[in-house]
Amino acid sequence: xxxxxxxxxxxxxxxxxxxxxxxxxxxxxxxxxxxxxxxxxxxxxxxxxxxxxxxxxxxxxxxxxxxxxxxxxxxxxxxxxxxxxxxxxxxxxxxxxxxxxxxxxxxxxxxxxxxxxxxxxxxxxxxxxxxxxxxxxxxxxxxxxxxxxxxxxxxxxxxxxxxxxxxxxxxxxxxxxxxxxxxxxxxxxxxxxxxxxxxxxxxxxxxxxxxxxxxxxxxxxxxxxxxxxxxxxxxxxxxxxxxxxxxxxxxxxxxxxxxxxxxxxxxxxxxxxxxxxxxxxxxxxxxxxxxxxxxxxxxxxxxxxxxxxxxxxxxxxxxxx
Amino acid sequence: xxxxxxxxxxxxxxxxxxxxxxxxxxxxxxxxxxxxxxxxxxxxxxxxxxxxxxxxxxxxxxxxxxxxxxxxxxxxxxxxxxxxxxxxxxxxxxxxxxxxxxxxxxxxxxxxxxxxxxxxxxxxxxxxxxxxxxxxxxxxxxxxxxxxxxxxxxxxxxxxxxxxxxxxxxxxxxxxxxxxxxxxxxxxxxxxxxxxxxxxxxxxxxxxxxxxxxxxxxxxxxxxxxxxxxxxxxxxxxxxxxxxxxxxxxxxxxxxxxxxxxxxxxxxxxxxxxxxxxxxxxxxxxxxxxxxxxxxxxxxxxxxxxxxxxxxxxxxxxxxxxxxxxxxxxxxxxxxx
Amino acid sequence: xxxxxxxxxxxxxxxxxxxxxxxxxxxxxxxxxxxxxxxxxxxxxxxxxxxxxxxxxxxxxxxxxxxxxxxxxxxxxxxxxxxxxxxxxxxxxxxxxxxxxxxxxxxxxxxxxxxxxxxxxxxxxxxxxxxxxxxxxxxxxxxxxxxxxxxxxxxxxxxxxxxxxxxxxxxxxxxxxxxxxxxxxxxxxxxxxxxxxxxxxxxxxxxxxxxxxxxxxxxxxxxxxxxxxxxxxxxxxxxxxxxxxxxxxxxxxxxxxxxxxxxxxxxxxxxxxxxxxxxxxxxxxxxxxxxxxxxxxxx
Numbered sequence: 027x028x029x030x031x032x033x034x035x036x037x038x039x040x041x042x043x044x045x046x047x048x049x050x051x052x053x054x055x056x057x058x059x060x061x062x063x064x065x066x067x068x069x070x071x072x073x074x075x076x077x078x079x080x081x082x083x084x085x086x087x088x089x090x091x092x093x094x095x096x097x098x099x100x101x102x103x104x105x106x107x108x109x110x111x112x113x114x115x116x117x118x119x120x121x122x123x124x125x126x127x128x129x130x131x132x133x134x135x136x137x138x139x140x141x142x143x144x145x146x147x148x149x150x151x152x153x154x155x156x157x158x159x160x161x162x163x164x165x166x167x168x169x170x171x172x173x174x175x176x177x178x179x180x181x182x183x184x185x186x187x188x189x190x191x192x193x194x195x196x197x198x199x200x201x202x203x204x205x206x207x208x209x210x211x212x213x214x215x216x217x218x219x220x221x222x223x224x225x226x227x228x229x230x231x232x233x234x235x236x237x238x239x240x241x242x243x244x245x246x247x248x249x250x251x252x253x254x255x256x257x258x259x260x261x262x263x264x265x266x267x268x269x270x271x272x273x274x275x276x277x278x279x280x281x282x283x284x285x286x287x288x289x290x291x292x293x294x295x296x297x298x299x300x301x302x303x304x305x306x307x308x309x310x311x312x313x314x315x316x317x318x319x320x321x322x323x324x325x326x327x328x329x330x331x332x333x334x335x336x337x338x339x340x341x342x343x344x345x346x347x
Numbered sequence: 348x349x350x351x352x353x354x355x356x357x358x359x360x361x362x363x364x365x366x367x368x369x370x371x372x373x374x375x376x377x378x379x380x381x382x383x384x385x386x387x388x389x390x391x392x393x394x395x396x397x398x399x400x401x402x403x404x405x406x407x408x409x410x411x412x413x414x415x416x417x418x419x420x421x422x423x424x425x426x427x428x429x430x431x432x433x434x435x436x437x438x439x440x441x442x443x444x445x446x447x448x449x450x451x452x453x454x455x456x457x458x459x460x461x462x463x464x465x466x467x468x469x470x471x472x473x474x475x476x477x478x479x480x481x482x483x484x485x486x487x488x489x490x491x492x493x494x495x496x497x498x499x500x501x502x503x504x505x506x507x508x509x510x511x512x513x514x515x516x517x518x519x520x521x522x523x524x525x526x527x528x529x530x531x532x533x534x535x536x537x538x539x540x541x542x543x544x545x546x547x548x549x550x551x552x553x554x555x556x557x558x559x560x561x562x563x564x565x566x567x568x569x570x571x572x573x574x575x576x577x578x579x580x581x582x583x584x585x586x587x588x589x590x591x592x593x594x595x596x597x598x599x600x601x602x603x604x605x606x607x608x609x610x611x612x613x614x615x616x617x618x619x620x621x622x623x624x625x626x627x628x629x630x631x632x633x634x635x636x637x638x639x640x641x642x643x644x645x646x647x648x649x650x651x652x653x654x655x656x657x658x659x660x661x662x663x664x665x666x667x668x669x670x671x672x673x674x675x676x677x678x679x680x681x682x683x684x
Numbered sequence: 685x686x687x688x689x690x691x692x693x694x695x696x697x698x699x700x701x702x703x704x705x706x707x708x709x710x711x712x713x714x715x716x717x718x719x720x721x722x723x724x725x726x727x728x729x730x731x732x733x734x735x736x737x738x739x740x741x742x743x744x745x746x747x748x749x750x751x752x753x754x755x756x757x758x759x760x761x762x763x764x765x766x767x768x769x770x771x772x773x774x775x776x777x778x779x780x781x782x783x784x785x786x787x788x789x790x791x792x793x794x795x796x797x798x799x800x801x802x803x804x805x806x807x808x809x810x811x812x813x814x815x816x817x818x819x820x821x822x823x824x825x826x827x828x829x830x831x832x833x834x835x836x837x838x839x840x841x842x843x844x845x846x847x848x849x850x851x852x853x854x855x856x857x858x859x860x861x862x863x864x865x866x867x868x869x870x871x872x873x874x875x876x877x878x879x880x881x882x883x884x885x886x887x888x889x890x891x892x893x894x895x896x897x898x899x900x901x902x903x904x905x906x907x908x909x910x911x912x913x914x915x916x917x918x919x920x921x922x923x924x925x926x927x928x929x930x931x932x933x934x935x936x937x938x939x940x941x942x943x944x945x946x947x948x949x950x951x952x953x954x955x956x957x958x959x960x961x962x963x964x965x966x967x968x969x970x971x972x973x974x975x976x977x978x979x980x981x982x983x
Contacts, residue, residue, distance in 0.1 A: 082589055084585070084588055084589060108594075112591045112592075112593055113591065114591070115588070115589055115590060115591035116589070116590035116591030116592070117591055120589065120590060120591075121589045123582065123585070123586060123589075125582065128581070128582040128583065129582040129583050129585070129586040130583055130586065131583045131586075131587065131601050131604075131605070132583070132605065132679075132680070132681055133604050133605055133678075133679065133680055133681075134600075134601075134604075142592065142596075142600075143590045143591070143592070146590070146591055146592055146596075147591060178680045178681070180680070180681045191586070194586075194590055195590070363818070364821060364822060364825050367818075367819075367821070367822030367825065368822060368825055368826065370822075371822065371823075371826070371831070371834075372834070374838070375834045375835070375837060375838045376838065486964065486967050486968060486971060487964065489910070489963075489967055490910065490960050490963040490964035490967050491956075491960045491963075492914055492917060492918065492921075492934070492937070492956055492959060492960060492963070493918075494918065494921050494934075494937060494938075494941075494956075495937055495952070495953075495956030495957075495959070495960060498937065498940070498941060498944055498952045498953070498956065499949075499953065499956075501944050501945065502944050502947070502949050502953075505945065506944065506945060506946075506947050506949075513945060514945070619827040619828070620827065620828070620829075622827040622829070622830060623827050623828060623829025623830055623832075623833075623918070624829070626829065626830070626833070626922065627918055627921065627922065630921070630922055631941065641833070642922045642923070645833070645837055645922070645923065645924065646923050650837065653833075653834060653837055654834075656830075657826070657830055657831070657833070657834040660826070660827055660830050661825055661826045661827070661830070661831075664825065664826065664827050665825050
């Protein structure tokens with residue numbers, strides 16, 4: 027196997043608050059291959075968005091990356107200076123956020139917001155940037171790019187804002203795009219269009235994508251591999267098809283059982299209990315209070331993420347190798 | 348086009364407010380406990396004279412008729428007669444307005460060019476010693492009485508260090524003011540290229556302007572800091588950072604433009620607040636503006652000028668707030684009418 | 685596997701614990717911002733001085749001693765003497781008493797009237813509400829201090845004049861605050877929830893709305909105290925309100941202005957300094973309270 031594009035190794039991110047240290051990400055590792063679409067799945071508060079921000083080295087105080095390494099194209103991003111990081115953000119790695127409307131500057135036109143990203147990373151004239159922008163806008167399916175560019179974010183719909191956001195993210199043709207819940211806050215019909223657009227962009231521009239979501243349905247359709255996170259840790263890493271056919275980790279099993287299905291005549295069974303608070307994670311395996319297979323060992327010892335078979339790994343003592 | 352209609356609408360809405368203002372200024376002299384005539388006439392006036400004066404001034408008529416007369420006079424630009432200066436109040440006000448205007452605008456200008464950058468820096472370096480310093484200065488600025496700041500500055504800069512001229516108005520007795528064009532000495536000096544007068548008038552205005560701007564500085568700094576903090580935490584700042592724009596660009600292009608919106612709105616209020624401070628500064632520095640005029644009239648129990656002054660400042664305040672609202676619609680694209 | 689999670693009625697200890705936890709946070713913010721405590725300390729000190737003025741003052745504030753005119757600060761007269769030979773320290777102490785009485789009365793009066801007006805405008809709306817709001821608009825169309833000047837002119841000098849005038853210009857602030865709190869509370873989910881659970885209008889007003897309006901009103905009270913002191917002193921400074929020989933911060937500063945240019949700083953500087961410290965106390969407290977109570981800063 028060739029060198030992966032991105033390698034996250036034993037990453038730990040802590041937020042110090044009044045009530046103690048919240049371990050938002052507690053020693054996670056995964057890899058992203060060239061041209062792949064990786065799904066980062068988990069309930070809210072499982073640390074997936076923080077991971078995305080950490081890849082861009084944009085964790086704000088009181089948060090802090092306390093351990094681990096992020097290796098992008100063979101180089102460690104943790105060692106980069108702020109200046110070097112600025113050249114990576116937007117041009118090599120970029121990010122698409124949820125609630126697109128609030129992510130755009132309300133007092134600048136969409137055109138200007140797109141252009142300045144291109145101008146920042148490329149040595150071109152404003153006229154060239156504007157030409158490039160119009161081309162990209164029509165590529166993402168905007169009918170009247172000139173008129174669109176002169177609008178302010180509040181003048182267009184949420185779906186249009188997300189298209190503008192996507193153009194800003196891909197205008198410099200980055201190798202890696204991280205999409206953090208890109209469809210949250212949009213209408214259901216628009217959600218589908220945006221997902222299709224992202225998939226199309228990946229194909230055409232040869233990008234690698236990380237899709238952060240809580241929605242297994244979304245990753246099932248678009249991603250090659252899935253990383254399942256729970257309570258700041260990675261529970262399971264599997265290719266998509268295998269994950270759905272034969273989930274390994276009890277958490278993944280529970281998660282899949284809780285989705286209503288139309289193909290089989292069975293009631294969904296929700297997982298009992300709640301996600302533990304980030305300030306007060308259970309000892310041992312973080313999932314043991316809700317796990318049906320939990321034993322004494324799980325309360326004391328933390329299972330490591332270990333390879334199981336067919337390039338799959340899981341963090342559970344009872345998954346057969 | 349829309350903005351013109353909106354402006355007209357706002358101007359129409361001003362009419363009831365202006366009527367309300369006129370009722371209150373009318374009330375100042377007419378609902379005084381006791382008879383206003385005793386203030387106007389000498390305590391030794393005979394009963395006959397009092398009666399004649401009463402009829403002459405229309406004070407025997409019912410209050411609403413008196414108000415009608417007052418309003419009619421106002422519309423015709425008659426603000427009454429100042430006994431102390433023996434001139435119509437309007438003439439007095441016209442003569443003194445430039446001094447007040449000059450002092451206020453200069454102070455506001457100083458407060459904005461100092462306050463906004465300090466507020467921004469405090470927000471960017473949140474919870475550092477600099478932020479705390481800005482916070483202390485801004486709490487101090489609203490806590491220290493403006494007249495006391497003036498007194499202390501006079502002591503230090505005039506009496507001790509002898510840098511500042513005496514607190515005796517806009518120029519010394521021996522200095523010749525520039526030829527009158529606008530009435531504002533700085534402006535007139537520049538327009539007539541009278542550099543001597545410019546130097547003198549700048550020297551004289553410095554201390555009162557610093558005193559007044561210190562009081563305006565505090566709220567400007569505070570509002571800038573708070574709104575900047577809010578904007579810096581917003582999603583679009585995060586987006587801009589995630590796209591590789593430098594911290595500097597994000598602060599000055601993304602954040603500041605948004606953060607300044609509340610600052611602009613507050614300038615109207617700050618001005619209203621500082622019009623009160625203006626009176627005190629003018630008293631401390633014997634600055635021959637409207638406030639000094641009003642206070643001297645009060646001390647000489649001459650009430651028509653006070654009435655005129657209160658009416659005028661209220662009108663200015665209302666109009667400034669309207670102007671700020673209109674300005675806001677220009678700089679914030681989200682607001683449409 | 686079916687696991688049953690019974691809904692337990694929370695014990696009283698649990699409720700207390702949750703409550704303490706809530707205040708934990710406030711104490712934490714206070715600790716992070718110790719200047720708030722400084723503000724509280726100043727207010728306590730100033731209040732004590734006001735209450736025990738006759739005991740604390742070393743001299744009679746009105747006693748004229750022409751032999752001791754314009755003496756600088758010394759061991760005998762810590763803050764010096766004024767142009768009539770009166771002890772400035774004693775006058776400042778008595779002025780503290782007078783100004784605190786004026787400010788507290790004025791702000792209490794403004795709060796009382798303002799809260800009632802605002803509550804009426806907020807609850808009932810309609811024509812009454814509209815009329816109240818329009819009247820407040822007119823009052824607020826004046827720069828506050830200028831209006832205070834005008835009213836003080838027509839009411840004549842005296843302590844009560846200052847109280848009435850300062851209260852009058854502050855009524856709109858409290859009324860607006862109360863009205864907006866009530867209006868925004870009405871639209872919030874928990875009020876609707878209470879409605880849906882069958883709570884009566886009165887119950888909602890007293891159990892839900894008023895408790896939620898109290899905290900911002902209290903912050904405004906502290907803030908208004910500082911403005912009240914400033915306005916009262918400023919009125920006396922320009923010769924309205926308290927007249928000499930009675931000791932008042934603003935009029936004392938005014939009495940000393942004429943001596944500044946000849947270097948006799950102490951006449952003005954000490955009354956002004958004490959006044960600034962008192963105002964600072966209220967501002968610091970209000971500032972800290974706002975931080976503690978502002979839910980936006982909690983996240």
